[in-house]
Amino acid sequence: MSANEFAVIRELFAPHAKSDAARALIDDAAVLETQGKLVVTSDSIVEGVHFLPTDPIETVAMKALRVNVSDIVAKGARPKAAMLNLIWSDTRPSSEIATFAEAFGRDLKFFGVDLVGGDTTSTPGPLTISITLFGEPLGQRVPSRADAQPGEDVWLIGGEIGSAWLGLQLRKGEIDLKRLRQGRDELQAMSDSRGLAREMPDYLKLPNEDFDAEAGWLMTAYLAPFVRPECAAIVSKFASASMDVSDGLAADAEKLAAASNVALLIEINAVPFSIPAERWAFTGGDVRKLITGGDDYVVLFTAPAELRGAIEAAEGSQALRLARIGKVEVGVGVLFANARGEPIPIPEAGYSHKLGR
């Protein structure tokens, strides 16, 4: 049975909108009280484009929020308030809306975000969720993409590259599950020829008893990206330029380089991959897929080389999978290199939406 939009707002979403700004979701607008800078981002996710029709509705709710949280965190800010535009598909059971709202409410709470307003409507098309998220900068400066300087270090923080892409392939059944199950010495040569060019570490050679857990982790990385708001403190304190990695490391590094008018030299072996992703790469997978796949939702930033020690010593940086992956140089574009310093050409520039026919 279809649900009435006003009842949905009153019964399912208003309980997550407790701040004064939200006006209990009965008004046409929210009223934010702010002093100084407010960081604002707005991202939409569409069924069939950003998530699969069969993805659980709970993780769809989480992903819709988190792709926006990721942008706010990458600007060194604390997420505070959200506007939700829920554009519900006529073909989905209305009973799922309650499940969506509950999961969304849980995630709001987890990230300390107030729901302050939005819109609820129907569509004859796919489920579409558009969120605008407000954040409070932790410092005076809100780093842009455009402030990287030659000589700086290039850093990643917040998680692993490529796991979400592998998780998506697993969900789509497009990679061989067995390949993740075993590491084989005889594939070392193959991986060498694919540009990884280092010794396969022992931990990858072990038979993997925990395949299901690892596959689950990869799928989770795709379904509900594990965005870590703690990254904001380090970004705010140290970053010259920063952005979140959402369209693939290769493509997003290109954007930062272009905006800053510099070149980035990235050592691929310094990029943090998950154990199953490394095993996949060592056993025949093309490592370049991991850096062009997208959906990583970690933070890419640059910082002066003299801050290197302070950044590595910053509280929580190791738990946040901090990794120094390269250098900013004079020039144009992004160059990936292997451990021998040999360039690894990246065939595709990462995910870009093609619009229209």
Next chain:
Amino acid sequence: MSANEFAVIRELFAPHAKSDAARALIDDAAVLETQGKLVVTSDSIVEGVHFLPTDPIETVAMKALRVNVSDIVAKGARPKAAMLNLIWSDTRPSSEIATFAEAFGRDLKFFGVDLVGGDTTSTPGPLTISITLFGEPLGQRVPSRADAQPGEDVWLIGGEIGSAWLGLQLRKGEIDLKRLRQGRDELQAMSDSRGLAREMPDYLKLPNEDFDAEAGWLMTAYLAPFVRPECAAIVSKFASASMDVSDGLAADAEKLAAASNVALLIEINAVPFSIPAERWAFTGGDVRKLITGGDDYVVLFTAPAELRGAIEAAEGSQALRLARIGKVEVGVGVLFANARGEPIPIPEAGYSHKLGR
């Protein structure tokens, strides 16, 4: 040929994003500098739900912005900055995006709004546009829906009721165009029985030489609602409670009454209709359709009776089609009455989206 999202942003939208806050649309987030209150609203429009697939793409762009401007104006605020989420249908030619962007840019300029950010993505479904709009309150108070008091007057300002609904019917070919062409004395009795209950004024009896212009005006009211930002000054200065009328006067008055915990008594003859809408009602159309039809985008507000003279004398109020349409009373719900004070039952409560199946 499909278009690349980054090229679209850079070439078509960045020219409309000149403020510092926008960071030239190359960053992941906008940075607003604000002091005090910020009014925020977010509304989406969906092809096939809020506009017809055959509506001109220029007016779709205008409508997407204006439904949000209407919310800001109704809160007594000046629209300032917008985030645009453009979710472009795979089935639409990408060449239309430039036309959309140009019309959107013109309308931003008209309303004095900076584009500060957003998202551009594709959808296999219908064209969907989600906008978040920021406004600066003109006064200290931002009137909510919940502050109407018994004894106050009920006002409309900003335009006519029912024209947009009639325009939609014209576009859909669902009303008899001939009916708008002539006013006939013999239909007076019919209109009486339908609750309008007043003498047909002479101006409605005249044959309408200007039918095409009138039909065009009605269609324009539907396609690109004529939202008047000047209303904000009067709302800010005088309104106790206010909201925009978008889902139909009957339904939105119900919402204001419910939020304020009062009853509204509205005299239907005091409601401002356009000349063609009045003629339609007098010649057999059901006047109740005009007040439940929706898409009006005018402002409904209440104010203390002692302010009546000041409101009527306020600069611009007559040009803004100010109309005192009723009274706030103790009680529940909305009662429409004709000139004889007889109640006019409203069969349907206005437009509400049914969500899901």
